Amino acid sequence: MSDKTRQALITVGVLLFLALPGMGLGSYWLDVLNQVGLYAVLSLSLNIILGHAGMFHMGHAAFFAVGAYVTAILNTVYHVPVMATLPLAGLAAGVFALLVASPIIHLRGDYLLVVTIGIVEIVRIALINNVFGLTGGSNGIVGIQRPDLPGLGRLTAPWHFFYLIWGFVAISMFMFEYLENSRYGRALKFIREDVVAAEGVGINTASCKLSAFVIGAIWAGFTGTIYATQMRTISPGSFSYWESVVLFMIVILGGRGNQWGVLLGSFLVIGLPELFRGLQSSRMLFFGAALVVMMIFRPQGLIPSRNRRYKLPQPYADKYK
Amino acid sequence: MILLSISNLTKSFGGLVAVGGVSFEVAEGDILGLIGPNGAGKTTVFNLVTGVTRPDSGEIFFAQHRLNQLKPHKVVELGLSRTYQTIRLFPHMSIIDNVLSGRHCRMQTGIIDSMLSFPGKAFDEKNAMTRAMEELEFVGLADRWRDDAGGLSYGEQRLLEIARALATDPRMVVLDEPAGGMNDQETVELRNLIERIRMRRVTIMLIEHDMSFVMRVCNQLVVLENGIVIARGKPEDIQKDPKVIEAYLGVDD
Numbered sequence: 210m211s212d213k214t215r216q217a218l219i220t221v222g223v224l225l226f227l228a229l230p231g232m233g234l235g236s237y238w239l240d241v242l243n244q245v246g247l248y249a250v251l252s253l254s255l256n257i258i259l260g261h262a263g264m265f266h267m268g269h270a271a272f273f274a275v276g277a278y279v280t281a282i283l284n285t286v287y288h289v290p291v292m293a294t295l296p297l298a299g300l301a302a303g304v305f306a307l308l309v310a311s312p313i314i315h316l317r318g319d320y321l322l323v324v325t326i327g328i329v330e331i332v333r334i335a336l337i338n339n340v341f342g343l344t345g346g347s348n349g350i351v352g353i354q355r356p357d358l359p360g361l362g363r364l365t366a367p368w369h370f371f372y373l374i375w376g377f378v379a380i381s382m383f384m385f386e387y388l389e390n391s392r393y394g395r396a397l398k399f400i401r402e403d404v405v406a407a408e409g410v411g412i413n414t415a416s417c418k419l420s421a422f423v424i425g426a427i428w429a430g431f432t433g434t435i436y437a438t439q440m441r442t443i444s445p446g447s448f449s450y451w452e453s454v455v456l457f458m459i460v461i462l463g464g465r466g467n468q469w470g471v472l473l474g475s476f477l478v479i480g481l482p483e484l485f486r487g488l489q490s491s492r493m494l495f496f497g498a499a500l501v502v503m504m505i506f507r508p509q510g511l512i513p514s515r516n517r518r519y520k521l522p523q524p525y526a527d528k529y530k
Numbered sequence: 531m532i533l534l535s536i537s538n539l540t541k542s543f544g545g546l547v548a549v550g551g552v553s554f555e556v557a558e559g560d561i562l563g564l565i566g567p568n569g570a571g572k573t574t575v576f577n578l579v580t581g582v583t584r585p586d587s588g589e590i591f592f593a594q595h596r597l598n599q600l601k602p603h604k605v606v607e608l609g610l611s612r613t614y615q616t617i618r619l620f621p622h623m624s625i626i627d628n629v630l631s632g633r634h635c636r637m638q639t640g641i642i643d644s645m646l647s648f649p650g651k652a653f654d655e656k657n658a659m660t661r662a663m664e665e666l667e668f669v670g671l672a673d674r675w676r677d678d679a680g681g682l683s684y685g686e687q688r689l690l691e692i693a694r695a696l697a698t699d700p701r702m703v704v705l706d707e708p709a710g711g712m713n714d715q716e717t718v719e720l721r722n723l724i725e726r727i728r729m730r731r732v733t734i735m736l737i738e739h740d741m742s743f744v745m746r747v748c749n750q751l752v753v754l755e756n757g758i759v760i761a762r763g764k765p766e767d768i769q770k771d772p773k774v775i776e777a778y779l780g781v782d783d
Contacts, residue, residue: 384645384646385645387644387645387646387647387651388641388644388645390644391639391641391643391644391645391651391655392633392634392637392639392644392654392655392658393639393640393641393644394644395627395630395631395634396631396634398620398623398627399620399623399631399634402620402621402622402623403618403620405582405618406614406618406619406620406631407631408601408602408603409580409582409602409603409606409612409614409618410603410606410611410631410632410634410635410694410695410698411603411606411607411611411631411632411634411635411698412603412631412634412635413601413603414603415601420641424641516622516623516624516627516678517624517627519624519626519659521659521663521675522656522659522660522663525659525660525663525672528672529663529672529673529675
């Protein structure tokens with residue numbers, strides 16, 4: 210498939226997808242798609258940490274929780290408009306990531322995995338225990354407002370959120386793509402391949418790894434805001450260790466380091482089980498079996514990451530075709 | 531002018547003294563060979579100089595900077611880059627990506643600049659790519675820029691490591707067994723390459739077991755045995771030094 214046909218297909222696909230709310234899709238399915246979108250952004254942000262930099266981070270729900278709770282508390286207690294809390298939610302999640310990741314950033318693979326599981330559990334339990342009397346304990350926080358967008362008014366219907374969420378997915382994908390195709394994105398891949406060689410060739414690996422964590426966390430924080438305002442109620446149960454496992458799974462299954470793979474992974478892991486609701490509980494069995502088969506026969510993921518393709522500057526472009 | 535100066539450097543691993551008080555200097559423009567039997571501590575000296583391991587005591591100065599507590603990436607930023615005895619490329623990435631890794635520390639684009647794709651980023655990338663291709667032409671791998679580094683022969687991988695080290699704008703490169711795994715033809719080309727690196731005003735320090743190679747390429751030699759310097763000087767003098775002959779060949783009782 211040439212690049213042009215590929216691009217055309219993607220454009221048509223995206224346009225069709227954006228037309229879905231107008232084609233009589235019921236609000237149930239729109240809600241499913243919205244959920245897929247939220248998981249997609251979370252997984253795409255985890256992809257920077259896990260996919261590009263190769264750090265086994267299984268606590269991403271912790272940063273998501275920080276963002277959601279910052280929005281919920283600011284909105285319900287201090288009456289800050291929801292959309293105005295978005296940058297603060299991202300900032301809070303980023304600062305939190307900086308604090309918890311700094312001491313553990315040098316840990317390798319499995320060790321890091323265990324610590325990040327610990328972090329997400331600590332956050333969940335802290336929320337249940339109503340830290341600072343602000344998080345509402347195990348009941349969580351209710352009555353978060355719907356968002357007001359300047360010029361568009363209040364978003365209420367599922368299709369409003371469809372465009373909000375998927376618009377956010379699109380912006381994130383563009384920004385992450387730019388990031389991937391930069392000096393910094395390349396550095397993350399060197400770190401994933403061989404951290405000693407990366408350090409030895411002049412890359413500040415500790416700071417690169419830490420900033421990958423912070424960027425991923427900021428995005429998870431943003432997503433927390435959108436989640437909180439869409440659900441209007443949040444509770445610690447939504448930010449469990451299991452949610453982190455699901456995100457981890459989406460990235461590994463879809464293809465670490467490949468945004469389209471991660472997007473596909475979100476549809477499969479979050480969307481597909483909804484299609485088979487009729488099968489009741491056995492659908493999860495099939496799902497689990499499919500995962501096992503996948504990991505045996507295609508461990509690199511459905512759409513694996515590819516080497517970056519370069520366009521050489523002149524005179525080299527003509528010299529080395 | 532002295533570019534690198536090492537004094538009383540020591541390093542032990544557990545009870546084993548790998549480097550026991552080593553001192554020597556490398557002058558700008560030198561091609562200095564660090565030789566000695568297996569286990570003499572040569573690679574440990576390289577690792578200490580490049581920040582991979584921290585010395586127990588002693589001083590390392592490079593161009594007026596104290597290197598002792600610096601991390602490897604800082605050492606590279608100061609203009610000292612290296613290759614490895616066991617090749618450490620990024621085998622699953624393209625050859626040009628491998629060389630671009632060396633450009634990282636000389637590029638400017640920050641994280642936010644790149645996420646918003648500011649125009650400076652494209653300029654920065656283009657310059658880096660041009661420079662990477664220059665280095666690939668310098669070592670003779672330019673026509674294979676797209677291929678995975680892992681697909682190169684052993685000798686070619688060594689050349690790619692050198693290109694990557696040169697891409698960091700070094701004042702000095704340290705090469706750990708550059709001729710290791712090369713055939714005769716490649717070794718001759720390597721000699722030629724090292725001479726061309728020197729002509730770029732880059733100082734060179736290397737470890738090599740191939741004695742005829744060392745004798746022809748280097749203008750200064752430092753001989754290590756059991757973690758201490760047993761001789762230093764010009765190749766022709768070192769060849770005649772009884773202590774060196776003893777270290778290499780043993781001595782009759």
